[in-house]
Amino acid sequence: MKICLVNPPHTAIGSRVPDDHLPPLGLLAIGGPLIDAGHDVSLIDAEFGPMPIAAILSKILAAAPQAVLIGHSGSTSAHPTALAIAEGIKAADDGILLIYGGVFPTYHWQDVLSETDVFDVIVRGEGEGTAVLLMDALQAGTPLGLVNGIAFRDEDGRAKATAPAQAIADLDSCRVGWELIDHDRYSYWGGKKAVVMQFSRGCPHLCNYCGQRGFWTRWRHRDPVLFAREIAKLHREHGVELINLADENPTSSRKAWKAFLEAMIAENVPVLIVGSTRADDIVRDADILHLYRKAGVIRWLIGMENTDEATLALIRKGGGTASDREAIRLLRQHGILSMATWVVGFEEDRFKDLWRGFRQLLSYDPDQIQALYVTPHRWTPFFRIAKDRRVIQGDVRKWDYKHQVLAMAHFRPWMLFFCVKAIEVAIQARPKAIGRLLFHPDPEQRHSMRWYTKMGRRVWLREIFQFMFKDRFLSERPTLETFWGGPQDAEEESMTLPARRPKQPKAKVQEAL
Template identity: 25%
Template sequence: MKILLVNPYSGGYYYRLGAVYPPLGLMYISSSLKQKGHKVELIDMNVEKLLWKTFNFREYDVIGISTDTVRFPIAKEIAKRAKSQGVTVIIGGPHATAFHKEILREEICDYVILGEGEKTLPSLLEVLKARERNIFLPGVAYLKDGEVIAHSPSFIENLDEISFPDRSKVNLYRTKFAGRKATSLITSRGCPFNCEFCSASQFMGRKIRWRSIENVIEELELLKRMGYGSVIFFDDNFTINPKRVMRLCETMIERNLGFKWWAFSRADELLEKEDMVEAMAKAGCKMLFIGFESASNEVLEEYGKDMKSEIAFEVVKILKKYKIDIFASFVIGALRETKETIEKTIKFAKKLKASIVQFSILTPYPGTALFEKLKRKILEKDWRRYDGTHLVFKHPSFSQKELRKLFIKAYYSVYTSPRLIFRRGIPFLFRLIFHKEAYSL
C-alpha cells in the first residue's frame, strides 16, 4: 500500500528556540511500515510545505496523521480534506488517544490508533487489505453502526524489536547543539511519575521500558556515521536509573563516540548522585532539562511533583561543578497559586542562574488528571491556544489577562538580567513570548 504520514506544524517552544527535531514517532512507524513492504512518504510540516487545501491525497491508499492537542485543528483539517477525497484516514498521537470517541463520532477520520503505533498500524493495514469488516486489534478504535469500538492498547515490551527510526529525510533539519549538527533519539518509554499536568504516563504507560545499552549504542554509531556530533535524548526521564545511565556513559566513552548531548531529568534524581553526574559530563552531557516548576512547596504538592523546591540550588551546584548547563522549566497558574507565589517563583528562577529558562501557564491537556479535574471549567475551545502561553480554564484567582501579564513579566524579568541579555538578546525573548501562531485553516 502507498502511505502518506503527516506531522502537522507545531510552532512550540523548541521551534521558537530554533531547535526543530525530526518526528521520532512517525519515523519509527515509517520504518515499521517499510519493513512490511509498504511504500511510505513522510511530510513534516515544520520543515516542509504541505498545501493541503489543494493537495491530491488520492495518490495514496492511507493517510496517517500524528497530533498532540495544540496541533489538532490543523490535523483535523488535513484529515477532513483527505477523507473527502475518499482516502482512508488514520489519526494517532496523545490528543487522538485521549479524544478518540469524539474524533470518530465527528467522522474526522476512519480509525484512531491508541498509544504506540509501530505494531498496531501495520497490523491494521493488513486487516484493511484483507477487507475485514470486524477489527479486533489492540490499540485500534473505529466507528461501526454509530457506535465507537475501541480495543485497549498494549505497550511494546521489548523496544529492541523496533527498527531504528526512518532517517531518510533528516537532511531537511538544520538544528545544532554545542555548535554541532544535532538530532534526537530515545532510549526508553514510559514514566512512573504521575504529574497532574503531564500526559506522558497516560500515553506511554507508567512502567518504564528500556532499550538495551547495545541497541542504543548501535543507533548512536549510526548517527555518528551520518555526520551528527550532538544528540538530545528525548526520554521522558533519562536519569531515573543511575546504574543504567552510568553504563551507557561508560560505553559511549569506550566507543569514543564523542557526542555533545542533553537530556530530560528530575531534580530529586540528581541529589546524592554525583558519580552519575560526573559520568554524564565525561560522556559529553552539556545540558539537562529539569522541571523545577515552582518555588512554592504547596504548588509542587498540587502538581504531584513529590519533591521540595529547596533542593534546586543544591542540584544546580552539582551540575555547575561538572559544567553542565541547566534548562530550567517552571509552570505558573496552579489552582493554589497567588500573585505572591508567582513572584517568588520568578525570583527563584533568576537566582538559579540557568542557561535557559522556560515558563509555561498551567494547561489541562486531554488525557491528564488535570483535564479531568478542570473539564467543567474550561473556557477556551480553540485547541491552538493550549500551547502553554494562555490560560484556558476559569482560574479561582486570576483572569486570562492577569495571568498572561504575569507570564510575560516572568520572561522579561529573567531574560533582561545582564547575565542573559547579552547571551540571548532581546529578539530571543520576543521569539519565546510573542511567537506567531502560523496556522492557516
Template identity: 30%
Template sequence: MKRKKVMLITPPYHSGVVESAGTWLNLGFVYIAESLRKAGYDVEIYDAMSYFNDYTDIAKRIETHKPDVVATTAITASINDCIEICRLSKQINPKVITVLGNVHPTFMWEEILNEHHTCVDYIVRGEGEITLPELLNCYFSRGNVSKIKGIAFWDGSRASATLAREYITDLDSIEGAWDLVDWSIYTYRPKPDSVLAIVNSSRGCNQYCSFCSQQLFWSRKWRAKSPEVFVSELEHIHTKYDVNAAMIADETPTYDRQRWERILDLLIERSMDIELFMETRVKDIVRDRDILWKYREAGIVHIYVGVESTSPDTLKRFEKDVSIEESRLAIELINKHDIISETSFVLGMPDETMASINMTVELAKHYNPDMAFFLAIAPWPYANIYKELEPYVATKDYSKYNLIEPVVKPAGMTIDELRDGLNRATRLFYMDKFSRLKNMTSFKRDYLIAVMKLLMEHSYIGSQIKSIHDSMPEEMKRFIRDFAEHFSPIP
C-alpha cells in the first residue's frame, strides 16, 4: 500500500512581533512529524510563516507535493489563516483530509466546525503526538473515528467531540524529526551567523492567570523531561545542525528547582557554545537568587518574566500570584547577573485611562527591565476573564487578537486613544532606556543597540523606536554609533 503523505503547514500569519527578532521554528510540528513517521507516514514540515510565503506559494506547494493530509496549527490570531489553508487545500483536492490543532481549535472546535465544516475535517484537541497518528490510521483503515480520543468533527448534522485525550506522561519518549527542519531559515537577528532552535524541557502550566490560555490548555498540569534527555537533545541539534541559539519554550522550566539545577549543571559541564533564551516565573527567579550565577554560566543570556501589571488590583483580577515587590526584585536579580531582562505590561482593561497608562510607564522605568513591551489585553473567548471583558469587546475579528491591536475598548477611552497610549508608553520607556546606555555593561549595551536597530527595521513598534532615535541629541546618536559598528550601526 502506498504510504500516505502528510503536510504540516505553519500558517502565514504575521503581526510584527515574532518576526522582529528572528525566524522561529514551530516546535510542535517537529515532534508530531516524528510520531507520524514512526506510524508509517511520509511527512513534510512546511513553515509558510517563516518563508514569508503567501497563499499563491502555499497553493503551488500543495499542488506540487500532493499531500493526502494537510494539518495546520492555530492560535486565536492565526485561526483565519488556518481556515484559509484548509479551504485552499480542499479547492486543490476535494479528497484531501484537513486537520486543525493547537489552542484555539481545542477550545473553539464547535464554533469552527459549525462555520467551516465544509473545509475542516477534524480538530485535534490537546497534544497531537498520539492523537493525530491514531486518527489518520483509523480514517485510512475506514474505522470508527468517534472512538479516537481528543478529536472533534462534523458528524453530518452537528459538531461532535470525543472524550478528552490524557496528557502524555513520559516526555522522554517523544522524539523530534530534527532532520526535517530547514535550518537555513531559522536565525536570531541580534546574534550574527546564528542558527536558532526552539526547544522545551517540560510541558504545562499550573498557574491561574485569568487572561492566559496556557493554564487552560494544560489543565494546570506540569510534566517534565529528565535533565539528561533534555540536555542531550540540545547537544544533538548543536552538534548535528550547528545550532548556536535556542529558545526554551517552556512556560515554567524552573518549576522543579532540583531538576532545573541539574539541567544547569549539565549545561555547564558540557560547555556548549549556545546562547539560551527563556521565560519563567518571577517567584522562581527570587527563589533561585543563590544559583543565578549558574544560569549565566550555563549560557542563559535572556530571561522574560511576566510582570503583566504594576497595579495590585489588576494583578488580583489577572490572578497573578506575585507582588509588585517580587517583580521588581526578580528583574533586579536578573540584571545583577548581566542577563538581559524582559517583561511585558498588559494594558487596556475596561477601567484603563491615560493616567493609569502613564503610571504604568513610570513604574516600568522603576523596575528597570532591559526590554519592556506594552501589550493590549486580548480577550481570548475561552479565557476565564472573558466574561468580564465581553461587554467591552470592540471586534470579533480574531486576526486582531494579537496583543498589539486594541480589541477591548475601555469605558473612558476610545480605541484610537488606547492605541496612542500604548505607542506613547513604548516611546517613553525606550527613551529612558536609551538615556541609560552609558551605565550598562558592554554585553547589555551592545545587545540592546542591536535589538533597537532590529525593532526599528522589523517590528510593529519600529516607528516608535525610530521617532525616539530621531529626536535624540546628536551626542547620544554618536555614542550609539560608536558601540554599534559591528551590528551595522543605526544611521
C-alpha cells in the first residue's frame, strides 16, 4: 500500500522562532515497521517553513497515496491543524484513507469521530504494531473490529473503539525508519545535526497532571548496548552530533541507565545528549555523574513544576525543593547544564506565591529556566481536580503549555503574564548567569548557553507581541468540564500491560549485536 506520513506544522511560538528543526520521531517509529511490512512509505514534514495548508495538500495529492497517516508529538495543540489538513484531503479525494494517531486522538477518539467524518480510523496508544495490523486488515478487507487498539465508525456511523492494544514489550523489535528523512535538514542546539530518540517509554511516577504517563502504560527501556550502538551508527553514517531524548524519565532504572552510559563511552563517538529527568534521580546518581558527562550528556531539563511544597503535594510530584537544589548543584559540579521548568497558573496562586517562587529559583541557581502554564488533560487525575475551573483560552492551538488556559482566582491574565515575563528576565539576566554566558571555561557549554539565550530572547519578545496584539480570551468562560467533557482518568492507561519480556541468554544477546 502507498502510505504518506504527515507531520502537521505546530503553531506554538517556540516552535516557530528557532532556525533548528527536529525530525518527527513518532512518525518515523511507525514508518520503519510499515516499510519492513512491504509498504511504500513517504514522509511530509510540514514543520519546515512552516508549510501552509495549501502546500501540504498539494504535496500529499502529488504523492497519490492510498492512505495518509497524520500524527504530531504535541497532538492537543496540533489537532486543529491536523483536522484542517484532513478536511482538505477528503475534499480533494474522498478515496484516500485517513488515519489519525497521537495522545490527543487516543483519548478524544469519540469526540473526533463524532464531530467530523474526515478521519476514517484512529490509532490509540503505541502505533508501531497497530499500524501494520491495520494496513493488513484494510488491504485484505478484514473487519476493522478485529484489530485491537483502534477506533472507527461502524456501519451505522457511530464511533466505536476496539479492545486496547498490548503495549510493546520489546522496544528493540521496532525499527525507526531513519531512511524517511534527510538528516542534513534537521538540527538543534544551534546548528548541530540532530535527531530525537527514546531510550525508554512511560514513567513509574504518579504526577497527576502528566498527559504522557498513562499513554505509555508502563515504563520500559531499550537494550542499553543496542541503543548506544544505534546512536553511534547515526553519527558514523549520517554525521548526527546531538541526541534529544524524548523520554519522560530515561533514568528511572539506575542499572539500565548506567549500562547505557558505559555502552556510549565504549562507542567513543562525540555525540551530545540532552533530555529531561527527575531531580531525585540526579541526586541518587551522584556517584556516577562523571559517567553522564563522559557519555555525552550536556543538559538535563528538570521538571520542578513548582517551588511550593503544598502545590507539589497537590500534583503528586513526589519530589521536593531540597532535591531540586541539590540536583542543580551536582549537575554544575560535573559540567552538565540544568534547565528548571516552573509551572504557573494554579488557581489559588497569589503575588506572594510568585515572589516566593522567584526567590526559590534564585536560590536554585539553574543555568536556564522555562516557565510553563498548567494545562489540563481529560485523561489525567488533575482534570478531575480542575474540572470546575473556568477556561479563558478557547483556541486549542494555544493549549501548548506556553499560554494560560485556566482562569485564576487572584490574577487577571495580563497580571500573570507580565509577572512571568519579568521573572524570566530576572532569572536569566542575574549576574551569575551572565558571567557563565560570557566566561564559562567549557566552550561547548558556552555555545549552548549563548544559543539558548538567543532563542529565549526572540521567543520572549514574540510572546509579548502576541499577548498584547493577537491573543484573545473568552468573554463567556465555560467550566473546564463543559469545554472538554467529563473526566477520563478511569481510562488513563491507553493500552494493556506489555507481555513480560523473556530474558535472553548472554550469548544470544551478543549474537544479536
